Amino acid sequence: MxxxxxxxxxxxxxxxxxxxxxxxxxxxxxxxxxxxxxxxxxxxxxxxxxxxxxxxxxxxxxxxxxxxxxxxxxxxxxxxxxxxxxxxxxxxxxxxxxxxxICDNGSLADALKKRKFFTMPEIRRFVIQTCGAVKYLHTRNIVHRDLKTGNLFLDKYMNVKVGDFGLAALLVTENDMGKRRTTMCGTPNYLAPEILEKGGRGHNEKVDLWAIGIIA
Structure with a gap:
């Protein structure tokens, strides 16, 4: 089924x-x-x-x-x-x-497949817009945990729209960003090392920053 x-x-x-x-x-x-x-x-x-x-x-x-x-x-x-x-x-x-x-231009992954590459000014714009969205999430104690080109969508003006919050998690904590998550999640190529660490200390909002680096 x-x-x-x-x-x-x-x-x-x-x-x-x-x-x-x-x-x-x-x-x-x-x-x-x-x-x-x-x-x-x-x-x-x-x-x-x-x-x-x-x-x-x-x-x-x-x-x-x-x-x-x-x-x-x-x-x-x-x-x-x-x-x-x-x-x-x-x-x-x-x-x-x-x-x-609606994001008329599909995902950044689709656009990349079609275009093969982007110019530096385009990349800079995509990264700045993604960082703005992620900063907004982190100030609300939300970690996306699955940032990748397939989850960055493009509207008709080619603005980045972060989507798919299926793996997002709330870091609920007394001392701001002190709490860490321990669930294995994400897409292999974009995983921060601490998510894979066996018996590690868990992970927090910094895993999104790692993923932005991989995307860039």
């Missing part, structure tokens, strides 16, 4: 009366699929395009469902020009839909 949700029907409806005319698939993650969609109001397209991240409402194992809830809780509170905007989440039929800002 597939871990992914079924493709969405042509029209998806929210309990509050919003409707979405669904379009082509934008991408596929570990347990989510993402489709382009247009907001429909009073049976007419409202001219607003969004991305719908779709997961099965009944997720197995329970740990995966909890991870998704954490992702929603963290992402819904974030508002920054270089972070994918979270609009809302709702259930429809057997799936849960997360309505997100």
């Amino acid at each position: 597939s871990v992914h949700a079924d493709p969405p029907p042509a029209t998806v409806s929210e309990p509050n009366g919003f409707h979405y005319a669904t379009g082509p698939q934008l991408g596929k993650g570990g347990f989510a699929i993402c489709h382009r969609a247009e907001v429909v109001q009073d049976n007419t397209p409202a001219g607003r395009v969004v991305a719908l991240k779709i997961v099965k409402s009944k997720m197995e194992p329970a740990k995966l469902a909890q991870k998704f809830v954490t992702e929603l809780q963290l992402h819904s509170k974030l508002h920054h020009p270089n972070i994918v905007e979270f609009y809302r989440a709702f259930s429809f039929e057997a799936s849960t839909y997360v309505v997100l800002e």
Whole structure:
């Protein structure tokens, strides 16, 4: 049985009366699929395009469902020009839909594949924008833990939008950034050494800085 949700029907409806005319698939993650969609109001397209991240409402194992809830809780509170905007989440039929800002130019990984390379001014801009988003996360005690070119999305103006908070964690602590996490997580090429350390002291927000270095 597939871990992914079924493709969405042509029209998806929210309990509050919003409707979405669904379009082509934008991408596929570990347990989510993402489709382009247009907001429909009073049976007419409202001219607003969004991305719908779709997961099965009944997720197995329970740990995966909890991870998704954490992702929603963290992402819904974030508002920054270089972070994918979270609009809302709702259930429809057997799936849960997360309505997100559309990033017309896909991920930085896609762009890199297409372009083969970027110029120094472009790289500088991408890195500065990524650092701005990560600084914002860290001041809120949030560690992304899965920064990579595949999770940096590009809007129509080629601005970086950090997305996919599936592995993000909150460092809850009395003495600011004192607490460390011990979960093995991330994408192999981008992992900071302390995440791999056996019996180590755990890791904190600095793992994101390592990943930015790898991306650069």
